[in-house]
Amino acid sequence: MDLIPVTDLKQWAYCERIVYCRRAMPAVGKPTFKMKEAVAAQDLMESLEVRRGLKEYGLEGARRRFNVWLRDESLGLSGKLDLLLEAPEEVAVVDFKLTSGEVGQNHRVQLAAYCLLAEGACGVPARRGFVYRIPDSRVFALDVTDEIRRVVSASVAAIREMAETQCCPEPTSVRGRCVDCEFINYFADVW
Ligand code: SF4
Structure with a gap:
């Protein structure tokens, strides 16, 4: 079984159908900001603001590694971490x-x-993760x-099931998310 990219979990929490569409219509998807964010990450980490923020959480002295690719067969996941902080314990x-x-549930699932x-x-x-919101x-x-760990595990299982059955998930109930979605014109049930 292929590993699930962590970015798929983020999209799954936002709208399950987006994950289906990106797999079915890979040419339609928008480019992500991830590369731009990764380039910005190292500069940001050197800034006083980030150091100050992490100091509040007791991790300022941790070893820092940027843009770390990881994969784990037991989790069924792969992904690239913007910044890994390694402390002894x-x-x-x-x-x-x-x-x-705002930092939404989709960001929480991704970070977890x-x-x-x-x-x-x-x-x-890993007891904590951090979202660094660049604009402010x-x-x-x-x-x-434990709850967010269960959400991660359940999302991996659900995405695998979707891939196996090829069943298109229901649209998001938050229809405001459809306004800027690249897939809005492909389904009649979101109008
Ligand atoms: S148009 Fe709406 S329901 Fe359809 S994939 Fe996009 S966000 Fe999801």
Whole structure:
């Protein structure tokens, strides 16, 4: 079974149908900001704002590794971490968010999945992850709870099932998300 990219989990939490569409119509998808974010990450980490933010959470002195690719067969996941923070007793992940909106459930699931990958690779627990919101230089700490771990696991299973059955998921109930979606013209049931 192919590994699920962590970015698919993020999209799954936002609208399950997007994951289906991106697989069925790969040429239609929009380019992501991820490359731009990755380039910005190292500069940002050198900034006082980020260092100050992480110091508040006790991880300023952790070893930093940027743009780390990880894969884990047992989790069924693969992905690229913007920034991995390695301390002797704990590992954490910083994800850089280019847009100014709130940190939503989709970001939480994505960050938790990266933290689980980091935990597996480093052999120490990942108790927290961080979202660094670039437009206002804010750091948000998110706990890697048992509940969010279950959400990650359930999402991987659901995406695998979708891939096997080729069943198109229901549209998101938050129809405001459809307005700017590249797939809005492909389905009559979102009008
Ligand atoms: S148009 Fe709406 S329901 Fe369809 S994939 Fe996009 S966000 Fe999801």
